[in-house]
Amino acid sequence: MNAANLLNNYGEAVAMILFGIGFSNLLLQKNLIKKIIGLNIMDTAMYLFLALKGYIHGRKAPVVVDGVQSVEAYINPIPSGLVLTGIVVSVSVTALMLALTIRLYHRYHTLDLDEISARLKKEGK
Amino acid sequence: MDFVRNFPFMSIILSLFSGPLSSVLNAKWAKRLNTAVITAVGIMSAAVLIYVLGTGEPYVYMMGHFPAPWGNEIRVGVLEAFMALFFCVIMLLSMMGGSAERQKELEESKQNLYYIMVDLLLCSLLALVYTNDLFTAYVFVEINTISACGLIMIRQNGRTIEAAVRYMIMSLLGSGLLLLGICFLYDLTGHLLMSNIKEQVQILAASGEYHIPLIVSLGLMSVGLAIKSALYPFHTWLPDAYGYSTISSAAILSSLVSKGYIFLLIKIFYRVIGFDFVGESKVIHVLYVFGIIGMIMGSVSAIREDKIRRMIAYSSVAQIGYIYMGFGLGTAEGVLASMYHVISHSATKSLLFVAASGLTDASGNSRHFRDLTGAGYRNRLAGAAFTVGSLSMVGMPIFSGFISKLLFARAAFGHEYKMLPTLIALAVSTILNAVYFMKTVIRIYTPAEHPAEMAQGRKITVKEQPTKSVALVFFILLNLLLGLSSEPVTRLIRQGLDMFG
Numbered sequence: 001m002n003a004a005n006l007l008n009n010y011g012e013a014v015a016m017i018l019f020g021i022g023f024s025n026l027l028l029q030k031n032l033i034k035k036i037i038g039l040n041i042m043d044t045a046m047y048l049f050l051a052l053k054g055y056i057h058g059r060k061a062p063v064v065v066d067g068v069q070s071v072e073a074y075i076n077p078i079p080s081g082l083v084l085t086g087i088v089v090s091v092s093v094t095a096l097m098l099a100l101t102i103r104l105y106h107r108y109h110t111l112d113l114d115e116i117s118a119r120l121k122k123e124g125k
Numbered sequence: 126m127d128f129v130r131n132f133p134f135m136s137i138i139l140s141l142f143s144g145p146l147s148s149v150l151n152a153k154w155a156k157r158l159n160t161a162v163i164t165a166v167g168i169m170s171a172a173v174l175i176y177v178l179g180t181g182e183p184y185v186y187m188m189g190h191f192p193a194p195w196g197n198e199i200r201v202g203v204l205e206a207f208m209a210l211f212f213c214v215i216m217l218l219s220m221m222g223g224s225a226e227r228q229k230e231l232e233e234s235k236q237n238l239y240y241i242m243v244d245l246l247l248c249s250l251l252a253l254v255y256t257n258d259l260f261t262a263y264v265f266v267e268i269n270t271i272s273a274c275g276l277i278m279i280r281q282n283g284r285t286i287e288a289a290v291r292y293m294i295m296s297l298l299g300s301g302l303l304l305l306g307i308c309f310l311y312d313l314t315g316h317l318l319m320s321n322i323k324e325q326v327q328i329l330a331a332s333g334e335y336h337i338p339l340i341v342s343l344g345l346m347s348v349g350l351a352i353k354s355a356l357y358p359f360h361t362w363l364p365d366a367y368g369y370s371t372i373s374s375a376a377i378l379s380s381l382v383s384k385g386y387i388f389l390l391i392k393i394f395y396r397v398i399g400f401d402f403v404g405e406s407k408v409i410h411v412l413y414v415f416g417i418i419g420m421i422m423g424s425v426s427a428i429r430e431d432k433i434r435r436m437i438a439y440s441s442v443a444q445i446g447y448i449y450m451g452f453g454l455g456t457a458e459g460v461l462a463s464m465y466h467v468i469s470h471s472a473t474k475s476l477l478f479v480a481a482s483g484l485t486d487a488s489g490n491s492r493h494f495r496d497l498t499g500a501g502y503r504n505r506l507a508g509a510a511f512t513v514g515s516l517s518m519v520g521m522p523i524f525s526g527f528i529s530k531l532l533f534a535r536a537a538f539g540h541e542y543k544m545l546p547t548l549i550a551l552a553v554s555t556i557l558n559a560v561y562f563m564k565t566v567i568r569i570y571t572p573a574e575h576p577a578e579m580a581q582g583r584k585i586t587v588k589e590q591p592t593k594s595v596a597l598v599f600f601i602l603l604n605l606l607l608g609l610s611s612e613p614v615t616r617l618i619r620q621g622l623d624m625f626g
Contacts, residue, residue: 002480015421019305035294042301046308057272059168071198078317082260086304089267093297100278100290115292 011052018045032101032111037088037096043090054079129176129600132169133201133255134207137301140166140248144241152236159240160222163247167213174206185257194321194445200257204464204621208353208388209253214603215380215471216247222479222596223373230280243274250385259307261319261399262389265509266303266353272295273382276374277366288365295362298508299352306345310397313338319396319536330402344397344408351412355384357419360442365428367438368492372482379441379478380471386611387448388466391460394452394626404455412451412506413543417550418515419446424557428564432492433481437474440518443554444470450550453544454536457622462532464618469517469525469607476512476600483593484569487585494565499568499573504585508569510597515562517604520555525607531620532556532615 006013022045025038062077083119101111108116135570147155155453177183183202188473190196197437219244231239249269256262270293278289311337314325329335352359367375394403403409425444430436451463487495487503501508517524530551587594607614 019301023301026294026301032290038389039297039301046468048306050306050308052572053308079311082308082311085260085264089264092271095276097290097293097297100274100286100293103278103286104290107286111286114288116283120287123283125262 012049015045015049015052015091017049018042021045030112030114031111032097032104035113036101039097040090040094043086047086050086084103087098127176129172130184130201132173133199133209133251134186134188136166136169137199137248137251137255140244140251143607144244144248147237147241147244148296148566150237152233154241155237155240156224159243160272160442162244163213163217163220166247166251167210167217170206170213173201174210175208177201181366193318195554197261198257198259198318200319200440202619202621203254204624205254207617207621209251211468212250212254212385213379213469214248216243216377217602218596218599219376219475221592222376222475222600223371223482224592225590226372226482229337232281235279237340238275239279242272242279242601243345243377246272246276246382250381253385253389255362257319258317258398259310259319259322259393262392263300263307263553265302266300266386266389267272269385269614270300270353273378276378278376279369284368284369286360286364288369291362292366294357295359298352299349299359302345302349302352304351308340309342309345313342319392322397323399326398326402327586328468328537330399334337339398339402340406343393343403343406345409346393347390347408347412350386350393350450351415352381353447354386354390354414354563355442356415356445357422357442357571360419360423360445363442364426364435364438367441367478368435372478375438376475379438380475383441383445383483384467384471387445387463390452391464392625394460395622398552400457400626409453409455410452412449413455416446416453417546418451419443419552420450422448424561425553428557428561430561433485433494433497433565434478434492436565437477438609439482440477440561441470442556443475445520447529447554447563450547451533451536453621454540454547456536456540458532458536460622461615461618462529462536464622465532465615466529466619467613468614469529469574472600472603473514473517473524476510476597476604477518479578479593479596479600480507480510480514481598484511489583493605494604496567496570497565497569499569501569502572503583506587506594506597507585510601511569512566513601513604515566517608519559519562523605523608525604525611526614528608528611 019042022038022042025040026035029038029044056075059072059075064072103112104116108119140162143158147158183200186199188197217575245268249265252265274289274293277292278285310322316322316325329339329463355363367379394400396475418445423439423446427436427439430439448463448466453457457583461502483504484497484500485492517526520526520530534551
């Protein structure tokens with residue numbers, strides 16, 4: 001709503017800007033490797049957002065040490081769990097994309113997706 | 126607790142574990158295992174459907190030992206069980222219809238990989254249908270995407286790999302938006318279980334607090350899933366993916382993968398946000414406009430196409446447009462029509478793909494229209510099946526496509542300002558459908574005159590392709606069943622949608 005609110009939540013704002021950068025890279029870049037980098041920026045921005053949302057000022061990571069079991073001592077563990085799940089998903093998706101890129105590169109000796117499409121059209125198969 | 130209640134969980138686990146198991150089996154046994162799993166899951170889903178229809182109310186199945194706000198849940202109503210059963214039937218028939226092609230087109234060492242992908246796809250579809258947890262849904266959306274990508278690229282040529290890359294890029298954009306929407310919603314409500322989120326959203330909606338973030342999160346999730354299910358401007362990967370992959374992949378992708386996402390979107394509308402809130406928001410207008418554009422543009426692209434499978438693929442773009450137009454009406458009747466269209470389009474589109482492969486078999490494997498001349502005489506069953514599918518797509522009475530068009534028109538009636546555009550779009554789209562489907566039907570029933578055209582073609586009898594013929598016959602029967610006894614199906618959908626609320 002107002003500037004002060006934005007300044008207080010600067011972390012979330014940074015996360016959204018990073019998400020936008022990653023998203024537009026994934027959508028608009030021609031180079032496949034740059035697209036994959038965009039994908040990773042997008043996913044990482046999401047983890048930043050989730051981690052910020054789970055953080056409570058002045059509290060510790062939710063790992064029980066020294067027998068302290070009070071809820072008040074720790075941050076919200078669920079977003080951290082979601083980040084872990086998200087990392088697993090994004091690792092596997094990145095691996096798949098890289099494998100596909102290698103296949104395309106072996107076949108066409110270029111990483112430019114538009115050029116590959118143009119060549120496919122010319123082949124007319 | 127009745128034993129039947131375990132079946133949804135068991136069917137998910139069964140299909141999940143059959144995937145890794147297939148990796149150590151050879152192609153023959155992997156195929157048998159796959160058929161057995163799909164059949165078993167189908168039977169279990171039918172049992173669950175009968176059970177839920179008997180009790181008349183949905184039930185929640187607790188996963189693990191933690192109760193509602195913390196643990197994970199499966200929720201089963203009439204519509205969920207019916208969709209699981211329906212997905213199994215279509216998947217089994219598509220696998221049967223394409224088994225000869227898979228033998229021919231896939232490398233020997235890769236055949237069992239195909240069945241791993243199909244098993245995992247079935248698992249993720251079942252999980253999407255049954256889960257009551259939004260983040261679990263996201264994870265299974267990703268599994269669905271990865272296995273669908275495998276189905277596209279398992280037949281190795283330049284086109285399919287390029288299509289797989291494009292599919293992955295579009296899907297990842299979609300799932301990025303979906304995940305962001307889910308994070309926003311978690312942030313606003315503090316819950317991940319659908320029923321708990323809905324309670325909180327209703328409180329927020331009533332107080333008017335956080336109105337804009339709620340709308341943003343609804344918009345992100347809708348657009349994300351719309352991108353993944355290939356709504357019009359995001360369909361660029363679709364023609365190559367459907368047109369060049371092996372035939373069961375094309376049938377499964379068009380009739381199951383995209384429909385799984387659409388079903389999840391319906392669940393989000395009803396079970397997460399609440400349909401009243403969705404109906405009042407402006408997000409549905411966006412879906413409506415893109416749906417209408419998709420209906421027209423998909424058909425126009427299909428008319429300009431000169432290869433039969435790419436034409437059917439573009440027709441899918443138009444049909445997805447219909448479904449989103451139904452959501453865009455913002456009424457329960459509109460969603461009912463969309464849901465019926467999901468079912469009718471799944472049944473028809475897989476029929477068309479399998480029938481088209483029968484026709485191309487009889488024409489020297491050429492996909493060009495000019496080589497298909499007279500193919501209906503060379504492979505009579507495939508010709509008849511293609512005609513049935515075409516008539517259903519065009520909207521001829523007694524076939525399922527007619528009922529969905531009727532439901533759309535009925536849902537549009539009485540709508541303040543969306544009635545006229547909807548009816549006009551329906552009429553225009555029907556004519557365009559008729560142009561390209563009837564063009565093909567006339568082409569395959571025109572006797573080939575020049576000897577050169579006949580040279581490539583050969584006659585194919587039913588005995589030569591027994592499994593494909595059986596699949597085609599069942600597809601035709603399914604289509605007629607949906608068309609002739611639409612009343613029980615719509616009643617079922619209505620009951621299921623009521624149970625969502």
